[in-house]
Amino acid sequence: MTGENEKETRHDFIRDMVVEDIAPGGRFEGKTICTRFPPEPNAYLHIGHAKAVWIDYGIAEEFGGLFNLRFDDTNPAKEEQEFVDCIIEDVRWLGAKWDGRLFFASDYFGQMYEWAIELIKKDKAYVCDLTPDQVSAHRGTLTAPGKNSPYRDRPVEENLDLFTRMKNGEFPDGVKTLRAKIDMAHPNLNIRDPIMYRILHTEHHRQGNKWCIYPMYDWAHGFEDSIEGVTHSLCSLEYENHRPLYDWFIDAVNEGRTDDGSGPWGKKINHPRQIEFARLNLSYTVMSKRKLIDLVRGGHVRDFDDPRLPTLAGLRRRGYTPEAIRNFCAIIGVNKFYSTIDVALLEHCVRENLNKTSPRVMAVLKPLKVVIDNYPEGQVDQLDAVNNPEDPSAGTRKVPFSKELYIERDDFMEIPPPKFYRLSIGKEIRLRYAYFIKCINAVKDNAGNIVELHCTYDPATKGGDAPDGRKVKSTIHWVSAKDAIPAEVRLYENLFTKENPDDVPEGKDLTVNLNPKSLEILRNCFVEPALKNAQPLARYQFERLGYFCVDPDTANGILTFNRTVSLRDEWAKIQKTQKI
């Protein structure tokens, strides 16, 4: 994974714990480190998940261990195969490798069921007939202890019988649960006799109708890890309050078990260590599952792969590289408190990567026609252009030049303000890789809009250098009008206008912070002919404009590009300060 260009992963508190665990006398001395990424297949992955994947996968790799991709599919009501497929694609795209270690929690339902029976026999679990409302009422509050369920002291035999009948489908949804017998007065609410199994007569995407009881997260997750030989179970901060339960369930199964398997209960099972870290938050966007769904359902974005979304599918379509995302993950590090990373850092990472790897081409987004008055009608020059100044091995290409060209509308100003180095009447500039041109006059339509420029060129400056040594203040990009390929270009800005989209007036939702300019579609763009057969997801730098990625919509017949990120733009900054 760690290519030459990737940032070195720093030491962090999790890695410190791993080092401590494998050291002599440590909890996992002599064991192979194993981590897992355990998505629930009910949503698309976003860059926050990329952070998690990269911590999990990164640690496994660093310590010569194993990495499991495991679907935590314990709730049949919400999960679908479609998400399984997309998540696999995203994790693979990111660059994590699981070498056949693809697992499903639902495959462990049988084993978990047996352990549940074991807990009942050890008098650590009971079948409870309380309704959901009653369970809630018995739970107590943050400050007041809960009350014991009246079914808490059922005899073991009765529990065994009832639980078997629950499994056999004899009871309707919701009328009974299996609960752990722990402590209804515990200050940590999670420990007040947590529910282990609920009845759900729902078809499971992999198990079909085999089960009508399904395990709850707290009961299931530690066992999923244990079965797979996971040593370090890394999760987000909100599970900190659940760690005592994670440990309690495994300890409960291990009670009475022995290292060599002698005795009535058999061999001890693996007890992984759960470690929590903070999720990623990014400025100007949202990461929560529910909010992303709302944005899609509300029609505020096109779909889950809308390039404005922080989903991995969206970032991919936008033109982000896995390498850029990995570097970003390495830079942001791991911590235990909530923080929000400036989206500018993500943009920095993708620019840094794309600068080194993207072929340069010329494209005009908002075209203004230029006629070179003294250039011979019908003549074409094939000029040499460098494909990537950062990478000589990328070579050069030919770019056609002719009498009629398009330049960027923004590169001409009739009344140039101070520090405007580009084209204006009477001024000379360079057309990249071509000639020096001087603007003679601007043709306007009846409404006063400039529709065409007339310029002259200096044949002696072919290739872009003046033999007499004279300098120009600026170089602009262009395309030959008769050779240009029409294209559609989609420009993106932050989806929200506020750093924290949830910062809304009382009673409003985050849609009030939606950026009306988050998508701008330009349909009259022209790109140089080298792009004729550009394939979906290919990435380019449009010189002086930014990095662009071919959108899959190109298959519909119109060459379409997404702007991944703009280039740093000094002139835009100057303009901003001039306006103020």
Add this chain to the structure above:
RNA sequence: UGGGGUAUAGUGUAAUGGUAGCACAACUGACUCUGGAUCAGUUAGUCUAGGUCCGAAUCCUAGUACCCCAGCCA
């Protein structure tokens, strides 16, 4: 008002009793056939108050602020 966590420049992250460093952002300047890239530089920080120590971001005490927990979700 119970329990569990966390506090370092604008943002993020190092320093594990010994010069508070790095990155992003911002701002200067140099260079440039991309106002890109690159290079050089500037601004800016240990939550508060005490204490221990030759020496504290780090250890101790007392505060303060913020986050998480009352789904048969994960």
